[in-house]
Amino acid sequence: MAGGVALGVAQLAAGVMGPQTFPVVAVGDAVVDLTPAAVKEFAIRTFGENDKAVLVGGVLVVLAAVAAVLGMAARRRLAVGLAGMAAFGVIGALAVVTRPDGGLGDVLPTVIGVAAGAWALALLVRRASRPVAVGPSYVDEESGERPAATSGTGESVERPVTMRGTGEPVTFDRRRLLTGAAGGVVVAGAATVLGRQFGGREAVDAARSGVRLPQPATPAKPVPAGADLRIKGLSPFITPNRDFYRVDTALIVPRVDPRDWTLRIHGMVDRPVELSYDDLLRMPLTEADVTLTCVSNDVGGPYVGNARWLGVRMADVLREAGLRADADMLLSTSADGFTCGTPTDVVMDGRDALFAIAMNGVPLPVDHGFPVRQVVPGLYGYVSATKWVVDLKATRFDQDEAYWTPRGWAAKGPIKTQSRIDVPRSGATLKAGDTTIAGVAWAQHTGVDAVEVRVDGGPWRQARLAEVPGPDTWRQWSIDWAATPGTHKIEVRATDAAGRTQTDALAPPAPDGATGWHTITALVE
Template sequence: MDWRRREVLRLLIGGAAGALAAACARRLPSPEAPAVPHTPVRLPGPEQWPVEAAVPITPTSEFYEVKYSTIPRVDVEAWALEIVGEVERPLRLTYADLLAMPAVIEMRTLECISNPVGGDLIGNALWKGVRMADLLERAGARPTAREVVLYAADGYHTSIPLSLAQDPHSLLAYMMNGEVLPPEHGFPLRALWPGRYGMKQPKWITRIELIRGEHTGYWEGQGWSKEAIIKPNSRIDQPRPGMIPAGPVEIHGIAFSGPVGIARVEVSVDDGRTWQEASLTRGPTPYVWTVWRYWWEHPPAGEAVIRARVVQNDGYVQPRGRGRLLGGTFPDGTDEQHAVRVVIAAP
């Protein structure tokens, strides 16, 4: 589903037409690149970062891309981040200023709100940047502030609660997988908020404003969720649909959920009539995807439907499909079970 953020699908709902599009795509080659910086600005070079868990890192070249309009060209020497509004000390920080601040490195999984069931609009990377809470403390966020509004160089805008911006896992990142943040992924600066879909995590950030009221972002104005809290997702990567050989079968995939976290992943090989628990390899935090595996020792010959589901720590279980709009993703993402139909060859 290679949509673009700027493409608008107009669907008829109860006699009223609404603009209901949210779009993500695999990273595509682009002729645009960030402007070459001039001295004395120093861009960070490649770094060797420790991998904190035995879960896969998505290569930057394969990481899905969100595209609201065009990739902006940013002159990093002229660029600055402004923090204004309900703050005691408005800030204007250059790229060099941000690089001089205490840095953190975190593994983080990102998922598009319009990622379909079993889709690949999800990726996991190592990110380096600064804590948003440190910037808010430096600016002196006032208790009167309710939301944090983010504005980007491509014209995109959205908002998050102040409490989320103050979360210790909320980052403004300038490096990805040991390299300078690529232009497709937000050079020079992008947001990473824990437990939220990608539409709430803008790239190419130029301005942050703390406000007393509520802000309606671009995609929120099209009917998509204002909270955009990640829903549980369990994808089956193997086996693929179709014929598989006789004998034991390893079933595996990835699972992801919101801040509640994953208690377990269950697998069914009889279209949901019975369920078995899979083994898990977890990431370092709940904000990183989990690898799950199940060994199907004695698959009978013939057709079978394999399903996977997440059971969250609060007891919530992924449901079967409900046939909602845009593959079930509108307006707040999908949590429907992924199912794969296979035919096991006779021995």
């Protein structure tokens, strides 16, 4: 209970100072940073978008287990429990100050939380231990004997008697402990709720709902009538915001008030620029349909989605700042300290690389980068799609490294041509007869030119392709199949507009994206 009070009060203090100062978040971030890439990939594959919730839950479970042990130890010697709580405070404080944007003052929530927890522990230990009078036959409870004893008022005491560090005999008082614990529940719960409210959730949500999106100076092309084949189970051409994948390093989603947001453009530029959110809204806006893909996506995986984005072209901002010709890297930084290195030539070659402010007709959802994020067609997200972006430094790959590069990932991440079978699902049971095989394929910023399907190693057959508005989105495909009874293996491969056919060589996501043909099995009865 004392541990719960400590965390609740720390969260309340962090709600005032900023969620990044909450020690559980800081420790979780440190775990993310120190975890080998292979373990991170396992977590993403196993837990998907719930990987961060699992990590935070694991930290809390460890804290609860250790707190329980310290609580039992504190019953006999309070100093042991207090020392253990202080040790965890030191760990939390170190995690906070060693964050990329951490400072000495950020340890205040940890210190306040530990102090509150120590006070609660001392109080609960006192409430759990009632002084008693014992006779000369007293034997410590560890001996297994239960001697008669009386309280200071002469009442009989049935519970075991032990000795405080001061030599004073005491007995366990369950009723007083439970009433004290009930008070601790109230304190911990109220502090947690208030901390979350003070953390800016309501203010940022209100600010987001108040955003009025300007009309784009350059609207996106209308989505062609044949872009969505409307086959049951097939991924829709436009991915709804609620279904769009989320993979990032943020344990607690940054909540950035657009009124306080600024974007700093500096480094190898002639005229450093600092833009406010209102500045961005006043600039000419471009609308574009772009499919984003995570480099962690296994062949046939779910970490890909297509949306209509609205934003300011990055190239326009960089030209305004006077980007120098020898700058080959754009090092962007998120509000939570994450960094990303984007090749400059890709941003400047005419494609719709955006500082995006809207997604599918509404201001960016907080989980997807509100108020501003990057969207760059043709690059995996780890080198292009910085959410909650606040800083962009024009630099060089031989001078700077982004977050994932020293962790074993490639410095540049062009998206590889891929295809996926959505219908039928792997392992599905089908009825014999005419059926449909369908899915999506992508090759941003080149475009998909052909998709082929084969069953049981037979000849490749051309699939029908849906229409697309341009080369930056995925493309639906389908093919008819006369299914016969038995277990069948279905494979798919795509060819992009440059004539490159998807390789059958299997490779994991690290260091620059998975390869291979998506293969499923289906049982036909």
